[in-house]
Amino acid sequence: MSVRFIKAAVIYFLIGTILGLVMGSTQAFEYTSVHAHINLVGWASLAIIGLIYKAYPELGDAKLARIQFWLHNVGLPMLIVSMVIFTTDSHEVGIPFAVLGGLLIIVSVILMTVNVFKRLRS
Template sequence: MAAKFLKIAVVYFVTGVLLGLTMGITQNFSFTSVHAHINLLGWVSLALIGVIYYCYPQAGTTSLAKAHFWLHNLGLPIMQGALFIMLLTGNHSMAGVTIAGSLMLVIGVILFLINIFKNVSDVKDVPFIKNNAM
C-alpha cells in the first residue's frame, strides 16, 4: 500500500499546485480552503502515510490500510468537490455531500490510527534501521 499512497499523494500535489496557480493567475482566492485541504489531506498526509507504510510494511498490508486508502480517496474528492461547487455557486445545497465526504475521510483516518496502534510497535521493526546500529 505504500506505493499506492505515495502515487495518489502526488496526484493531489499536482492538483493542489494547479489550483493554486489558477487562483494566482486569476487573483481569485475564494477557493483557498479547497486548495489547502487538497494539499494537506491529499499531498502531505498521504505522502507521510505512504512513508510510514514503507517503514512498517506489516501495517501497510492490512485490510485496515486498504479500507483507509479507499475511504480517504473517495471522501476527500467528494468533500472538496462539493465545497468547490458551494464556493463557486454560493449555493449551500451541497453541504450534506461535503459532510458525507468529511465523514468518510474521518472514518478512514480513524482506521489508520487503529492500524498504527495494532501493527507498529518499535522503530527497530523498520527494515532499513535493523541493519544499522541505533
C-alpha cells in the same frame, strides 16, 4: 499499499499546484480552502501515510490500510467538490457532499489509528 498512497499523494500535489497557479493568475481566491485541503489532506497527509507504511510494511499490508486508502480517496474528492459548490452559495447542495466526504476521511483516519496501535510494536 505505501506505493499507492504515495502515487495518490503526488496526483493531489499536481492538482493542488495547478489550482494554486490558476488561483494566483486569475485572482480567484475564493478557492483557497479547496487549494488548502487538496494540499494538506491530499498531498501532505497521503505522502506521510505512504512513508509510514513504507517504513512499517506490516501496517501497509493490513486490510485496514486498503480500506483506509479507498475511504480517503473517495471522501476527499467529495469534500473538494462540496467546497467548490460552496463558492456558488449553493449550501443545500454542498452540505451532503461535505458531510459524507468528511465522514469518509474521518473513518479513514480512525482506521489508520487502529492499524497503528494494533500492529506497531516498539
